[in-house]
Amino acid sequence: MPRPRSLTTADLAAAAIAVIDRDGLPALTMRAVAKELRVATMALYRYVTDRDHLEILVVDRVLEGVDLTLPPDTDWRARIDLLMHRMRDAVSAHPETVPLFLRHRQSATATLRYIEATLAVLTDAGFDGRDRVIAQRAIIGFLLGFLQNEHHASLRGPGTEAMARLSPHEYPLLVQTASQAREVSPAEEFSGGVRILLRGLDPRFERTRVAQQDE
Structure with missing residues (x-):
């Protein structure tokens, strides 16, 4: 009787990603991966x-090529910006895997290393304690x-599209914003959102606000 074919966890991850890319995340089953292999x-x-x-193997495989060197x-904001764009690029290559990153962000080795890299940047920027917790979770969120x-x-x-067609008299700002949203590319929206997020996280911004309140 022939011996079972020898596999590696990398083989399983690659086969699972092939199933997900082709048929969607709901199609991911042990049977489907076995058939692929x-x-x-x-x-x-x-x-x-x-x-x-x-x-978890899938998450690690998708992120294995993300460069964490900075x-x-x-x-610090430029470094976080770079990490966030690298993550988006890697995950967007396999969009059906997105829910797995939320599900396994605290157990997959690749996501843990990514979080460690963001925490290192935040620490270097002066974040610590509760502020670092909130900043890191804001970035990942x-x-x-x-x-x-x-x-x-x-x-x-x-x-x-449906919001853009609502009554402009009843929802003037919503209609205007939805209409303009159709002209904003995902790349522009992501980059703009990252800039706003990092500007708000700047510890100097918080210190300035507190100082103004004390005057």
């Missing part, structure tokens, strides 16, 4: 314990929320 379903359990484990002696919106809610989809 042309092996028996039970053979996968030599490498992963369950679907959650397989999903140019020295640059403004914006990033994951934007990816979800971009790839699963359609920034220029039928919902935006």
